[in-house]
Amino acid sequence: MARTGRPREFDRDKALDAALTLFWTQGYEPTSLNQLKACMGNISPASFYAAFGSKEALFREVVQRYLETYGQVITPLWDETLAPRNAIEQTLRRSARMQTTRSHPTGCLIVLGASNCSPENQSVQTLLAAERARTRKGIKACVDRSVANGELSPSPATQTLPTLFTTFLHGMACEARDGDRARKLDAAITTLMQIWDSLALRPKSVSSRQ
Amino acid sequence: MARTGRPREFDRDKALDAALTLFWTQGYEPTSLNQLKACMGNISPASFYAAFGSKEALFREVVQRYLETYGQVITPLWDETLAPRNAIEQTLRRSARMQTTRSHPTGCLIVLGASNCSPENQSVQTLLAAERARTRKGIKACVDRSVANGELSPSPATQTLPTLFTTFLHGMACEARDGDRARKLDAAITTLMQIWDSLALRPKSVSSRQ
DNA sequence: GTTGTTCTATACTAATTGATACGGAAATGG
DNA sequence: CCATTTCCGTATCAATTAGTATAGAACAAC
Numbered sequence: 274m275a276r277t278g279r280p281r282e283f284d285r286d287k288a289l290d291a292a293l294t295l296f297w298t299q300g301y302e303p304t305s306l307n308q309l310k311a312c313m314g315n316i317s318p319a320s321f322y323a324a325f326g327s328k329e330a331l332f333r334e335v336v337q338r339y340l341e342t343y344g345q346v347i348t349p350l351w352d353e354t355l356a357p358r359n360a361i362e363q364t365l366r367r368s369a370r371m372q373t374t375r376s377h378p379t380g381c382l383i384v385l386g387a388s389n390c391s392p393e394n395q396s397v398q399t400l401l402a403a404e405r406a407r408t409r410k411g412i413k414a415c416v417d418r419s420v421a422n423g424e425l426s427p428s429p430a431t432q433t434l435p436t437l438f439t440t441f442l443h444g445m446a447c448e449a450r451d452g453d454r455a456r457k458l459d460a461a462i463t464t465l466m467q468i469w470d471s472l473a474l475r476p477k478s479v480s481s482r483q
Numbered sequence: 484m485a486r487t488g489r490p491r492e493f494d495r496d497k498a499l500d501a502a503l504t505l506f507w508t509q510g511y512e513p514t515s516l517n518q519l520k521a522c523m524g525n526i527s528p529a530s531f532y533a534a535f536g537s538k539e540a541l542f543r544e545v546v547q548r549y550l551e552t553y554g555q556v557i558t559p560l561w562d563e564t565l566a567p568r569n570a571i572e573q574t575l576r577r578s579a580r581m582q583t584t585r586s587h588p589t590g591c592l593i594v595l596g597a598s599n600c601s602p603e604n605q606s607v608q609t610l611l612a613a614e615r616a617r618t619r620k621g622i623k624a625c626v627d628r629s630v631a632n633g634e635l636s637p638s639p640a641t642q643t644l645p646t647l648f649t650t651f652l653h654g655m656a657c658e659a660r661d662g663d664r665a666r667k668l669d670a671a672i673t674t675l676m677q678i679w680d681s682l683a684l685r686p687k688s689v690s691s692r693q
Numbered sequence: 694g695t696t697g698t699t700c701t702a703t704a705c706t707a708a709t710t711g712a713t714a715c716g717g718a719a720a721t722g723g
Numbered sequence: 724c725c726a727t728t729t730c731c732g733t734a735t736c737a738a739t740t741a742g743t744a745t746a747g748a749a750c751a752a753c
Contacts, residue, residue: 278729279720300599302513306711317731318712328711384657389510389599402661429670436663436671437651444654447594451612453646460639461646468678488699489749516741527701528742538741
């Protein structure tokens with residue numbers, strides 16, 4: 274459907290990607306509209322608000338794009354064709370690699386994107402907290418699935434696994450931001466996964482290094 | 484030594500504590516001078532700058548105070564009278580409890596205090612990164628010490644332990660901020676420490692729950 | 694009580710924040 | 724060509740940012 278009127282002069286998609294990079298680097302609040310407009314191709318305030326509505330609306334769109342691209346590293350959590358152990362291991366390894374890759378900002382936008390917020394931006398903080406809760410739930414579902422299929426016993430130790438893996442996953446955001454490389458985190462993941470094996474009644478899946 | 488002149492009307496120490504709480508909750512950048520002055524007892528701008536110099540100088544003082552109080556939970560790392568395994572376990576358990584205690588903000592100021600920063604405040608970010616590096620070094624020293632005394636073998640798996648524990652430690656800041664309670668993290672720590680035991684050649688220290 | 698010192702209150706600075714108003718430019722559809 | 728639609732550039736908004744200037748108030752020492 275052809276739209277009438279003067280066409281937009283900048284590439285909305287590229288502008289969104291540029292905003293994603295800036296928000297990922299600095300976080301929500303410290304990123305000013307001036308910086309955003311500059312990195313989006315020196316667009317005017319009018320163009321900005323016409324195309325994206327507001328700073329918060331842009332951020333929400335940025336988070337959405339992040340989840341659809343970089344954030345895909347954690348989708349194994351919801352892939353029931355994968356053995357639960359493998360799903361978690363893949364999630365950790367792919368996150369480690371993604372968060373340490375230098376062709377884009379390091380760390381995780383969902384963990385670090387709005388970690389410093391004044392009260393008036395609590396909605397933004399809540400947005401990311403909800404995503405983290407979703408991840409937590411995905412990890413727990415994998416462990417539950419493994420208990421259900423008899424690989425893991427429903428022991429107290431098993432019940433600590435979701436927190437253990439989630440805490441490590443979120444901690445990688447800090448380590449990646451501080452300069453840790455993929456290889457280092459990946460090696461730690463290998464050691465971490467041994468906990469699973471030590472709790473397994475009967476091994477159902479083998480370790481895979483993608 | 485008695486100082487001449489009009490004495491200060493507010494309690495500098497209490498004001499510093501109030502600033503600590505505010506910075507801990509919101510982080511460095513989103514915390515405005517107006518908020519600070521308000522929570523410090525509605526002190527005037529003149530009083531603020533006379534007593535603390537600048538926002539950044541206040542933050543540095545706040546970090547110092549944090550390290551001298553709440554941050555003391557990680558001092559076992561440098562206590563060579565403790566068995567290395569015990570030092571790390573104590574550090575994790577005490578951090579978990581401290582970060583989840585509700586009589587003050589949750590999470591860790593060193594991890595979360597300046598995670599969102601614009602370029603002009605990079606010095607603040609660097610300040611906290613240096614502290615995290617110090618922690619990382621302390622954890623590694625414990626593992627090295629354990630290898631040196633023959634408890635752990637210098638295997639590849641052993642060499643991943645510092646990253647493993649550090650990542651988990653820093654990850655707790657996120658989990659605590661998201662509402663996890665001490666008991667939950669503490670249980671995960673119990674499971675995490677089993678990795679150490681599985682790598683130990685000969686157990687030299689027993690698990691302690693403070 | 695006077696002097697000297699250090700505090701506080703008020704007003705203010707220049708710069709920046711996120712967001713708008715408005716007029717003109719540039720395209721489409723007829 | 725014209726009419727309509729949409730976008731862009733500029734100027735601007737009120738509010739807030741970190742930080743100061745100035746004048747006077749409140750204490751100590753003498």
